[in-house]
Amino acid sequence: MTNSAPLGAVEELPREKVDRFDRELAEIVKRYPPDRKAAAMLPALRLGQEIFGYCSTSVQALAADRLGTSPARAEEVATFYVMFHTKPHGQHLVEICTNVSCCLTGGDRIFEAMKAKLGVKNGGTTADGRITLREVECLGSCGTAPAMLVDEEEMFERLDLAKVEQIVGGLK
Amino acid sequence: MSDTLVLSKRWGKAGSAELAGYRADGGYRALEKALGMDSAAIVEEVKKSNLRGRGGAGFATGLKWTFLPKDVRPRYLAVNADESEPGTFKDRYIIEHDPHMLIEGIAITCLALDMHLAYVYIRGEFPKQARILEEAIAEARAAGIIGPKLLGKKDFDLEIHVHRGAGAYICGEESALLESLEGKKGYPRLKPPFPAVVGLWGKPTIINNVETIANVPWIVEQGGDAFAALGTGKSGGTRLFGVSGHVVRPGVYEKPVHYNLKRLIMEDAGGIVGGRGVKAVIPGGSSCPVLRGDEIDVSMEFDAMKAAGTMSGSGGVIVFDDSTCMVRALARISKFYAEESCGQCTPCREGTSWMEGIVEKIEHGHGTAADVERLEQIAGCIGGNTICALGDAASMPVQSFVRKFKDEFLRHTVERRCPYGEHGWGLDQTSRPAVVGAVRY
Numbered sequence: 001m002t003n004s005a006p007l008g009a010v011e012e013l014p015r016e017k018v019d020r021f022d023r024e025l026a027e028i029v030k031r032y033p034p035d036r037k038a039a040a041m042l043p044a045l046r047l048g049q050e051i052f053g054y055c056s057t058s059v060q061a062l063a064a065d066r067l068g069t070s071p072a073r074a075e076e077v078a079t080f081y082v083m084f085h086t087k088p089h090g091q092h093l094v095e096i097c098t099n100v101s102c103c104l105t106g107g108d109r110i111f112e113a114m115k116a117k118l119g120v121k122n123g124g125t126t127a128d129g130r131i132t133l134r135e136v137e138c139l140g141s142c143g144t145a146p147a148m149l150v151d152e153e154e155m156f157e158r159l160d161l162a163k164v165e166q167i168v169g170g171l172k
Numbered sequence: 173m174s175d176t177l178v179l180s181k182r183w184g185k186a187g188s189a190e191l192a193g194y195r196a197d198g199g200y201r202a203l204e205k206a207l208g209m210d211s212a213a214i215v216e217e218v219k220k221s222n223l224r225g226r227g228g229a230g231f232a233t234g235l236k237w238t239f240l241p242k243d244v245r246p247r248y249l250a251v252n253a254d255e256s257e258p259g260t261f262k263d264r265y266i267i268e269h270d271p272h273m274l275i276e277g278i279a280i281t282c283l284a285l286d287m288h289l290a291y292v293y294i295r296g297e298f299p300k301q302a303r304i305l306e307e308a309i310a311e312a313r314a315a316g317i318i319g320p321k322l323l324g325k326k327d328f329d330l331e332i333h334v335h336r337g338a339g340a341y342i343c344g345e346e347s348a349l350l351e352s353l354e355g356k357k358g359y360p361r362l363k364p365p366f367p368a369v370v371g372l373w374g375k376p377t378i379i380n381n382v383e384t385i386a387n388v389p390w391i392v393e394q395g396g397d398a399f400a401a402l403g404t405g406k407s408g409g410t411r412l413f414g415v416s417g418h419v420v421r422p423g424v425y426e427k428p429v430h431y432n433l434k435r436l437i438m439e440d441a442g443g444i445v446g447g448r449g450v451k452a453v454i455p456g457g458s459s460c461p462v463l464r465g466d467e468i469d470v471s472m473e474f475d476a477m478k479a480a481g482t483m484s485g486s487g488g489v490i491v492f493d494d495s496t497c498m499v500r501a502l503a504r505i506s507k508f509y510a511e512e513s514c515g516q517c518t519p520c521r522e523g524t525s526w527m528e529g530i531v532e533k534i535e536h537g538h539g540t541a542a543d544v545e546r547l548e549q550i551a552g553c554i555g556g557n558t559i560c561a562l563g564d565a566a567s568m569p570v571q572s573f574v575r576k577f578k579d580e581f582l583r584h585t586v587e588r589r590c591p592y593g594e595h596g597w598g599l600d601q602t603s604r605p606a607v608v609g610a611v612r613y
Contacts, residue, residue: 041355
């Protein structure tokens with residue numbers, strides 16, 4: 001495997017992190033019938049991303065190996081869904097919705113202002129590596145628009161620029 | 173018109189998401205009743221209720237259930253909590269405020285259809301809601317409500333699991349959802365065979381929306397006829413309508429299925445901010461054909477909306493005031509569909525990007541009258557020519573916006589700029605407190 005760099009190499013991943021991955025994955029696969037382990041590809045990649053920082057080709061290879069499927073299958077999943085990151089991003093991921101209901105309540109202005117303030121383009125990372133800012137599609141917060149998702153974990157709603165600046169400024 | 177609340181009556185009560193609170197309010201009584209019923213009788217009540225799918229298509233739920241082949245096992249239930257259609261934000265509140273109602277609905281459905289494994293497919297951008305639901309399922313399992321026995325009484329094993337998506341609108345399409353549940357990218361499947369016959373792992377599978385399933389306990393407890401009576405004709409019950417955009421009180425309102433759209437906007441949601449007029453309304457999520465402000469005095473019932481040339485879809489009502497640029501709005505909607513096209517079918521993969529590019533060009537003053545014509549032509553070539561409904565979903569807004577606001581598109585080409593300048597999204601873009609059931613957000 002070490003020679004097949006494009007597919008990633010499980011051996012390159014730190015042992016103790018791989019152990020943690022294996023422990024937690026063992027719990028996850030119980031949700032699926034024993035002969036359908038490959039169904040756990042999405043949670044496996046999410047777990048890998050959480051433990052190793054992003055969905056590198058090595059993480060994809062690890063998930064594929066443990067679920068008894070091919071790295072190609074892992075790669076097609078990792079590149080299809082926007083919440084899987086095949087490249088490292090900043091310490092915090094700030095995602096602002098600019099879909100219709102959010103724009104009708106100011107989402108586009110917030111996004112433009114934040115790009116200028118942070119000095120980044122859509123998808124860009126600040127020079128200090130702290131924040132990656134990107135525009136996202138509808139977050140399902142249309143009634144409480146505009147909305148923002150931080151680190152794909154915490155949703156902030158009914159925003160204005162001042163609130164967004166405060167939240168982003170407060171990220172450690 | 174009835175003001176009975178089926179779905180949102182417990183929203184905002186302290187501890188509404190917890191088992192103790194749900195039980196204190198009579199929760200799991202419907203499951204208790206269902207345990208004493210013949211499974212065919214449960215299906216019969218759902219048929220009588222005239223419950224129609226709340227995810228967008230409005231298909232008769234009871235009828236869908238009868239498509240399961242008689243003698244193939246196992247069968248699976250997949251509950252669709254993908255909720256990704258722009259303008260739609262209702263299922264999340266069922267999960268946040270009353271997850272046990274959904275679990276009870278799942279348990280009754282599985283009992284009626286002889287299913288022992290159910291998955292709730294929830295969009296990846298709802299981490300909090302996924303956690304709430306997982307905790308509620310764990311609570312139900314620990315209390316012996318699900319697991320090896322139902323309610324600790326009947327030998328009927330049932331497991332419910334949450335499967336989180338990872339950011340793909342297409343996975344709300346039922347066959348793409350199954351692919352994603354199987355651990356693959358979300359490419360919709362050719363139909364037929366329909367999932368009720370060949371679904372998850374090739375086995376018969378029923379896919380129902382969260383709101384659809386959450387109605388089942390009430391139907392079993394109060395009877396199908398009572399549910400049908402809340403609605404009209406072939407559509408029973410109430411619906412959760414989400415109102416967003418330029419209204420005074422955006423939010424989720426539970427109303428009878430045939431509630432009047434204008435009344436919802438002007439009375440319940442408090443009308444338009446700053447007292448401006450309604451220019452346009454998308455009545456059921458971004459894919460539904462747009463209505464002009466003078467066309468909204470209509471019932472939101474599925475068939476009535478179809479007669480009005482649009483769809484009641486997912487019940488997501490997006491309101492645009494008269495200061496909004498419709499070309500700007502369509503440009504954003506077209507960008508969404510181009511972004512979310514899975515790429516499997518050529519007409520959609522290519523066509524959505526072409527449409528996005530052309531609408532952008534018109535919005536920035538570089539388009540011509542021929543471009544406006546071309547938009548309609550491209551949209552006409554996508555709809556009906558793709559494996560799944562995303563092709564139609566992408567073309568319907570383009571066709572309806574151009575048809576109903578043609579003057580505005582042409583004005584952009586004549587003036588060679590957007591007449592609304594930097595105010596394309598309206599003069600008042602501020603956020604306003606939302607009302608969700610009885611809760612103020």
